[in-house]
Amino acid sequence: MSSNNPNKEITLLIEGAGCASCVGKIEGALSEVSGVKTASMNFAQRTVLVTGNANEDELLGAIGSIGYQASLVKQNDTELLDEKEKSEAAYYKRLMKEMTIALALGIPLMLYGLFIGEMTVSTNPERISWLVVGLLTLGIMYFSGRHFYIGAWKSFLNHSANMDTLIALGTGTAWIYSMVVVFAPDAVPLMARHVYFEATAMIIGLIDLGLALEIKARGRTSEAIKRLIGLQPKNARVLRDGEELDIPIEDVVLEDLLRIRPGEKIPVDGVVVEGNTSVDESMLTGEPMPVKKISGDEVVAGSINKSGSVIFKATRVGKDTALAQIIEMVKRAQNSKPSIGRLADVISGYFVPVVMIIAILSALAWLNFGPAPALAFAIVSATTVLIIACPCALGLATPMSVMVGVGKAAEAGVLIRNGEALQTASKISAMILDKTGTITEGSPKVTEIQVTGDYKEEEILSLAASLESGSEHPLALAIVESAQERGIVLSKVANFEAIAGHGVEGSIDSNSILFGNEKLMDERSVSIEHYIASAQRVASEAKTPMYLAINGELAAIISVSDPIKNDSVEAIKRLQANGIRVVMLTGDNRATAQAVAEKVGISEFFAEVLPEDKSIKVEELQAQGEIVGMTGDGINDAPALAQANVGFAIGTGTDVAIESADITLMRGSLHGLADAIAISKATLRNIKQNLFGAFIYNVAGVPFAAGVLYPFFGLLLSPVIAGAAMAFSSLTVVSNANRLRLFKASDH
Amino acid sequence: MLVINILGFALISLIVWWFWLYKPRNRMVVKGTVPITVNNGVYTPAQVRVMAGEKVTLSFLRKDNSPCSSIVQFNNLEISEELPLNKTKDISLESLEPGTYPFSCQMQMYRGELIVEGKADE
Numbered sequence: 001m002s003s004n005n006p007n008k009e010i011t012l013l014i015e016g017a018g019c020a021s022c023v024g025k026i027e028g029a030l031s032e033v034s035g036v037k038t039a040s041m042n043f044a045q046r047t048v049l050v051t052g053n054a055n056e057d058e059l060l061g062a063i064g065s066i067g068y069q070a071s072l073v074k075q076n077d078t079e080l081l082d083e084k085e086k087s088e089a090a091y092y093k094r095l096m097k098e099m100t101i102a103l104a105l106g107i108p109l110m111l112y113g114l115f116i117g118e119m120t121v122s123t124n125p126e127r128i129s130w131l132v133v134g135l136l137t138l139g140i141m142y143f144s145g146r147h148f149y150i151g152a153w154k155s156f157l158n159h160s161a162n163m164d165t166l167i168a169l170g171t172g173t174a175w176i177y178s179m180v181v182v183f184a185p186d187a188v189p190l191m192a193r194h195v196y197f198e199a200t201a202m203i204i205g206l207i208d209l210g211l212a213l214e215i216k217a218r219g220r221t222s223e224a225i226k227r228l229i230g231l232q233p234k235n236a237r238v239l240r241d242g243e244e245l246d247i248p249i250e251d252v253v254l255e256d257l258l259r260i261r262p263g264e265k266i267p268v269d270g271v272v273v274e275g276n277t278s279v280d281e282s283m284l285t286g287e288p289m290p291v292k293k294i295s296g297d298e299v300v301a302g303s304i305n306k307s308g309s310v311i312f313k314a315t316r317v318g319k320d321t322a323l324a325q326i327i328e329m330v331k332r333a334q335n336s337k338p339s340i341g342r343l344a345d346v347i348s349g350y351f352v353p354v355v356m357i358i359a360i361l362s363a364l365a366w367l368n369f370g371p372a373p374a375l376a377f378a379i380v381s382a383t384t385v386l387i388i389a390c391p392c393a394l395g396l397a398t399p400m401s402v403m404v405g406v407g408k409a410a411e412a413g414v415l416i417r418n419g420e421a422l423q424t425a426s427k428i429s430a431m432i433l434d435k436t437g438t439i440t441e442g443s444p445k446v447t448e449i450q451v452t453g454d455y456k457e458e459e460i461l462s463l464a465a466s467l468e469s470g471s472e473h474p475l476a477l478a479i480v481e482s483a484q485e486r487g488i489v490l491s492k493v494a495n496f497e498a499i500a501g502h503g504v505e506g507s508i509d510s511n512s513i514l515f516g517n518e519k520l521m522d523e524r525s526v527s528i529e530h531y532i533a534s535a536q537r538v539a540s541e542a543k544t545p546m547y548l549a550i551n552g553e554l555a556a557i558i559s560v561s562d563p564i565k566n567d568s569v570e571a572i573k574r575l576q577a578n579g580i581r582v583v584m585l586t587g588d589n590r591a592t593a594q595a596v597a598e599k600v601g602i603s604e605f606f607a608e609v610l611p612e613d614k615s616i617k618v619e620e621l622q623a624q625g626e627i628v629g630m631t632g633d634g635i636n637d638a639p640a641l642a643q644a645n646v647g648f649a650i651g652t653g654t655d656v657a658i659e660s661a662d663i664t665l666m667r668g669s670l671h672g673l674a675d676a677i678a679i680s681k682a683t684l685r686n687i688k689q690n691l692f693g694a695f696i697y698n699v700a701g702v703p704f705a706a707g708v709l710y711p712f713f714g715l716l717l718s719p720v721i722a723g724a725a726m727a728f729s730s731l732t733v734v735s736n737a738n739r740l741r742l743f744k745a746s747d748h
Numbered sequence: 749m750l751v752i753n754i755l756g757f758a759l760i761s762l763i764v765w766w767f768w769l770y771k772p773r774n775r776m777v778v779k780g781t782v783p784i785t786v787n788n789g790v791y792t793p794a795q796v797r798v799m800a801g802e803k804v805t806l807s808f809l810r811k812d813n814s815p816c817s818s819i820v821q822f823n824n825l826e827i828s829e830e831l832p833l834n835k836t837k838d839i840s841l842e843s844l845e846p847g848t849y850p851f852s853c854q855m856q857m858y859r860g861e862l863i864v865e866g867k868a869d870e
Contacts, residue, residue, distance in 0.1 A: 364756040
């Protein structure tokens with residue numbers, strides 16, 4: 001990939017460069033590649049920094065041609081974050097310095113004007129001293145406010161206007177008018193011979209201060225992502241060729257064996273191959289209890305090993321680990337904007353020129369209709385209008401809250417895809433919960449086998465398990481597991497066919513076997529009359545009865561039970577307490593569905609729904625005017641998740657990027673659902689407060705600054721107060737967004 | 749006073765013309781990678797014209813310290829990217845429909861637009 005950007009920086013890691021004399025050779029080879037401006041090698045780190053617009057592959061080729069190996073170094077999140085923090089800290093320091101110097105002139109001047117003398121020009125000595133003050137102010141404008149004027153000028157040339165434009169115009173007008181008074185007092189009416197140098201210096205100082213504080217506050221809004229990035233350890237201990245080596249995690253490759261000791265962070269995703277331990281995954285999933293890990297279990301990067309020492313094999317490294325994907329997803333979501341912020345964007349687009357026009361109209365109004373000294377009033381009101389208007393607060397209102405809200409959710413193990421999902425989740429009025437794996441554990445167990453005639457339990461289980469061995473349905477897995485536990489050998493199946501939503505059929509040893517639900521038996525005219533009562537008893541215990549027929553005769557009823565998650569009842573109560581209509585959806589039979597629904601306190605449910613009909617149920621609720629949330633495991637439920645206004649996928653802690661879902665719950669608990677909705681609501685409330693505040697501030701502030709209250713109450717705002725108000729309006733927005741950090745989802 | 753009023757309204761007309769009505773004459777269409785510098789409150793260039801259906805890479809180089817400039821967003825493309833300081837960040841866009849795609853910082857203070865033009869023979 002080539003680039004026309006002449007300042008592109010590429011860092012290469014060189015392998016095999018053993019002597020300092022290689023440096024010149026490597027740099028020379030790189031300099032010959034077309035587009036390279038400079039190539040400088042850091043021998044200690046074995047890296048070369050190449051600037052220019054060279055092709056990356058050509059660079060690697062050039063290194064290869066002189067006998068070394070090179071690879072591209074992509075900066076990792078930690079380094080990027082460090083760099084960002086450093087540059088922000090430097091900017092903060094600069095602003096604070098600029099602020100101090102501006103206020104060092106501004107405050108004494110303002111105090112002088114308030115308590116000691118008039119800031120007017122009448123005598124020649126006064127002219128000279130004000131000239132000195134004027135020049136000092138010019139120095140302040142250059143030293144502390146240069147960035148406003150450059151920014152204003154550049155954007156003016158671009159036919160656009162921004163906050164810099166307003167500040168530059170406001171402070172510039174005050175300064176130029178004051179200088180006119182100093183140099184040519186006769187051009188100005190006697191009563192209007194007032195200087196406003198203090199306003200210029202104070203405004204610049206206050207706005208610099210506001211910006212500096214805003215940077216600090218902004219830093220706090222990204223705390224959640226910082227914490228996630230901080231979960232990545234820098235090094236990993238790998239076992240290669242019988243040796244244990246500490247290497248940077250960037251160098252860990254797939255299939256590497258890694259050793260983790262108690263208390264260490266897991267560096268990459270993998271599968272335990274030796275030892276057992278318990279792992280704290282709370283930072284990733286919000287699940288407070290440590291999770292037991294034995295050989296064969298998955299471990300995820302960023303979780304903390306608690307008790308034992310284990311060896312695991314790397315299965316996902318670098319950008320592919322669950323943690324890296326979570327970080328990427330959270331970053332993306334934090335930067336995305338829900339539609340509620342769009343209006344503010346449109347307004348801010350027209351904002352600055354409109355304020356400029358209002359400032360001119362206000363000055364004209366004072367000049368035409370104002371009392372003496374009309375000119376001074378006109379200048380003060382125009383300056384104040386320009387300074388008080390704050391498009392930033394409007395523009396910041398939404399993104400700041402989204403940033404904090406999405407981060408807050410991530411801390412609770414809730415991954416929100418984007419701002420729009422956040423906004424819609426706050427409005428959900430009905431929530432459909434899939435039964436299996438959502439309300440229940442999703443790992444059913446065979447609890448009972450009732451046989452008819454002379455069949456034996458083992459025999460029945462063998463037939464059922466053989467038939468189901470190819471299926472991935474959770475109920476099928478339960479049957480197969482149960483057979484394995486009893487050490488049953490499976491038979492070969494011929495003519496296998498799966499009948500979606502009903503069951504399976506096939507022949508074993510020339511017997512035709514049918515295994516599935518009541519519907520399947522009805523369809524194939526297998527009589528189950530005598531066993532209805534016992535099937536109903538099974539169903540009323542919230543278990544699922546499955547029928548097995550041999551050659552058209554019912555042979556057994558196998559009951560499978562899927563335990564309800566411990567906290568489902570409580571989480572469903574939380575949803576209902578928030579006024580959400582909770583509906584259960586299942587492919588299971590009516591009686592079992594009813595029993596489960598009763599147990600968890602849901603009064604409305606859809607049973608015997610075929611997988612492909614799930615999205616129709618979502619549509620039905622939508623047709624009733626509900627904003628529908630749908631929760632499922634994200635695999636079988638994809639169409640329903642996509643159809644819902646907000647699709648929630650219950651993850652397992654590792655499959656984070658479930659494509660069809662708007663929101664992914666990283667722990668299995670339904671509390672994540674209630675948390676997600678509570679956080680969305682709180683975030684939207686916060687955005688609304690911010691937008692309302694920023695809007696009212698401007699709508700009230702601008703006319704007040706223009707002097708609409710003067711005819712009635714004799715009130716006119718000072719430009720200095722306007723500067724302070726403006727500086728703190730965006731800070732208020734950021735601080736209000738930061739309040740969200742204290743929000744406790746579990747209380748709602 | 750009349751003169752001042754006329755001047756005032758002339759100034760207002762100028763603002764309206766300069767910021768809203770003015771249409772830039774630069775109609776050059778670019779291809780491939782377009783470097784865009786983010787500095788002093790503006791994107792340079794602030795307007796990029798490309799042909800429909802072609803891949804274009806906008807290579808943002810942010811030199812401005814202000815936190816406002818650290819994110820560029822294309823609202824109607826659902827793109828929002830963080831721009832590292834003094835480093836390029838490439839945003840590749842493929843086969844866009846003809847139209848105007850504004851991009852801006854989060855506060856809408858930095859503003860630019862990507863104009864995708866239809867094929868000449870259409």
